[in-house]
Amino acid sequence: MEKFVINGRRALNGDVYISGSKNAAVAVIPATILVDGECRIENVPDIGDVKILVDVLISMGAEVRFEDRNTLVINTRNINSHIVTYEMVKYLRASYYLIGALLGKFKQASVPFPGGCDFGHRPIDQHIKGFEALGAQVDIEHGIITAKARELKGCSIYLDIVSVGATINLMLAAVKAEGTTVIENAAKEPHVVDVANFLNAMGANIRGAGTDVIKIKGVDRLKGGATHTIIPDQIEAGTFMIASAAAGGCVTVKNIIPKHMESLTAKLTEMGIRVDEVEDSLRVWGNDKILKANIKTLPYPGFPTDLHPQMAALLCKAEGTSTITEGVWDSRFQYVDEIKRMGAIMKVEGRMAVIEGAVNLTGAPAKATDLRAGAALVIAGLIAKGTTQVHNVYYIDRGYEDMEIKFRQLGADIKRVRV
Amino acid sequence: MLPCYIPTGKMGVRDAMVDKETMMFKMEKSNADQAREILTTIYQALKERGYNPINQIVGYILSGDPTYITNHKNARNMVRKLERDELLEEILKYYLESGRQEEKK
Numbered sequence: 001m002e003k004f005v006i007n008g009r010r011a012l013n014g015d016v017y018i019s020g021s022k023n024a025a026v027a028v029i030p031a032t033i034l035v036d037g038e039c040r041i042e043n044v045p046d047i048g049d050v051k052i053l054v055d056v057l058i059s060m061g062a063e064v065r066f067e068d069r070n071t072l073v074i075n076t077r078n079i080n081s082h083i084v085t086y087e088m089v090k091y092l093r094a095s096y097y098l099i100g101a102l103l104g105k106f107k108q109a110s111v112p113f114p115g116g117c118d119f120g121h122r123p124i125d126q127h128i129k130g131f132e133a134l135g136a137q138v139d140i141e142h143g144i145i146t147a148k149a150r151e152l153k154g155c156s157i158y159l160d161i162v163s164v165g166a167t168i169n170l171m172l173a174a175v176k177a178e179g180t181t182v183i184e185n186a187a188k189e190p191h192v193v194d195v196a197n198f199l200n201a202m203g204a205n206i207r208g209a210g211t212d213v214i215k216i217k218g219v220d221r222l223k224g225g226a227t228h229t230i231i232p233d234q235i236e237a238g239t240f241m242i243a244s245a246a247a248g249g250c251v252t253v254k255n256i257i258p259k260h261m262e263s264l265t266a267k268l269t270e271m272g273i274r275v276d277e278v279e280d281s282l283r284v285w286g287n288d289k290i291l292k293a294n295i296k297t298l299p300y301p302g303f304p305t306d307l308h309p310q311m312a313a314l315l316c317k318a319e320g321t322s323t324i325t326e327g328v329w330d331s332r333f334q335y336v337d338e339i340k341r342m343g344a345i346m347k348v349e350g351r352m353a354v355i356e357g358a359v360n361l362t363g364a365p366a367k368a369t370d371l372r373a374g375a376a377l378v379i380a381g382l383i384a385k386g387t388t389q390v391h392n393v394y395y396i397d398r399g400y401e402d403m404e405i406k407f408r409q410l411g412a413d414i415k416r417v418r419v
Numbered sequence: 420m421l422p423c424y425i426p427t428g429k430m431g432v433r434d435a436m437v438d439k440e441t442m443m444f445k446m447e448k449s450n451a452d453q454a455r456e457i458l459t460t461i462y463q464a465l466k467e468r469g470y471n472p473i474n475q476i477v478g479y480i481l482s483g484d485p486t487y488i489t490n491h492k493n494a495r496n497m498v499r500k501l502e503r504d505e506l507l508e509e510i511l512k513y514y515l516e517s518g519r520q521e522e523k524k
Contacts, residue, residue, distance in 0.1 A: 188482070188484075190484060190486045193478070193482065193484050193486040193487060194486050196478075197470065197475070197486065197487065200470065200471060200474060200475075201468075201469055201470050207474070207477075207478070208478075208481065208482075209478065209482070210478060210481070210482025210483070210484040210486065210487070211481055211482050226469040226470075227468065227469060229468075229489065229490065229491075231486050257485050257486065257495065259483070259484065259485050259499070260486075279496045280490070280495065280496055
């Protein structure tokens with residue numbers, strides 16, 4: 001077990017380079033199951049979820065090697081099982097992508113219910129609805145989702161709610177189905193586009209990713225042999241932007257796609273924080289005077305739910321009372337009790353957090369309850385007076401590559417300590 | 420932007436002909452030239468990275484997501500130098516004008 005020990009109130013200054021997107025990587029790696037040849041994937045973040053997925057593929061018979069820390073070469077031709085055990089994926093929230101990939105390859109899949117962070121009921125019904133529309137029979141017994149089809153046939157699927165997981169999973173299942181599949185009311189998140197780019201580079205025929213209608217013409221095989229570069233992590237970039245705004249100083253967040261940050265950039269600007277765009281970078285200028293804000297999380301291009309807890313930490317410094325309404329998950333407020341240990345004044349009313357601003361946070365021991373809650377506690381620790389200890393760092397390691405090293409390079413006093 | 424030097428004065432080019440001062444004047448590239456340069460560069464970059472360039476560019480124009488454009492050869496930054504509607508306008512103009520010229524032949 002490890003914890004972060006943070007001595008707060010040090011301004012952040014300098015450049016930080018953003019790693020590859022966790023949310024894209026955890027979908028692209030299972031997608032390699034569909035490919036007959038070798039796949040080379042660059043800019044893979046060195047994070048816990050990627051390590052788990054690599055272990056899963058290896059245990060199923062895939063050949064996986066790291067060319068360097070962030071470049072994976074995967075060949076899944078020797079995978080001959082459609083079964084994933086609970087032990088393999090109990091800590092992984094994105095394990096359901098294995099269903100779509102295995103169903104697409106073997107016409108059958110047996111995968112345990114998703115594990116990982118717990119911030120609310122994860123509806124899998126849209127995935128099941130789509131698999132059934134493609135011709136699969138889906139059963140859930142003893143915590144295992146089993147999908148089986150004699151053949152998968154293209155169809156039209158209207159998603160009742162915008163779901164990133166269901167959109168990607170149905171793309172995976174449909175990519176080798178007979179005929180054309182149309183997904184309507186599809187999610188538009190950048191990692192949906194990145195997965196489509198990967199599959200197309202390997203030989204798929206997917207159009208419309210990034211819009212609300214995606215068309216997939218089934219192909220006989222994905223020949224592979226191509227190189228794909230994972231997009232920069234929108235949430236890691238946002239975390240550093242918010243931290244920079246909170247801690248003061250001037251940080252340039254590099255190697256990002258500024259377009260993906262528009263909802264955050266607009267909100268920070270509204271709060272009186274200066275953000276400058278320079279090609280693939282955003283420069284954030286910390287400000288002592290931060291204005292209150294009302295935020296609602298929504299599917300892309302709305303404000304990302306994965307930046308909700310971090311934003312709550314920043315709003316502790318704002319003048320006046322702010323609110324964050326959670327529009328994606330049922331329960332994303334587990335960070336509230338932990339951040340209150342540091343003196344934050346917050347309350348949760350239904351799906352809304354009400355945050356009193358102009359509070360001087362003070363260092364305290366706190367524990368990460370999930371990945372993004374952990375990031376929020378680190379930001380709170382950076383602005384708090386005195387020493388903060390953030391426990392359960394393994395949650396943070398699931399989705400952030402070298403978080404404490406990157407903050408240290410910006411001038412933060414943060415270290416990783418074995419407990 | 421192409422920097423070039425022409426003699427000019429307060430009253431403009433005609434006045435400039437009799438003015439001996441030399442000033443720097445930046446000449447904007449036309450949208451057509453810029454669109455051609457952008458499309459050629461990103462096409463080449465996408466091709467070199469093994470993607471289907473036409474599909475990727477269509478995806479970008481439809482969705483507006485630069486994820487479609489590789490970062491290779493700085494293509495992702497370059498594509499944002501023109502708005503999508505301006506790019507599409509130049510593509511349509513070129514296509515339709517080429518078609519008209521073909522008909523004349």
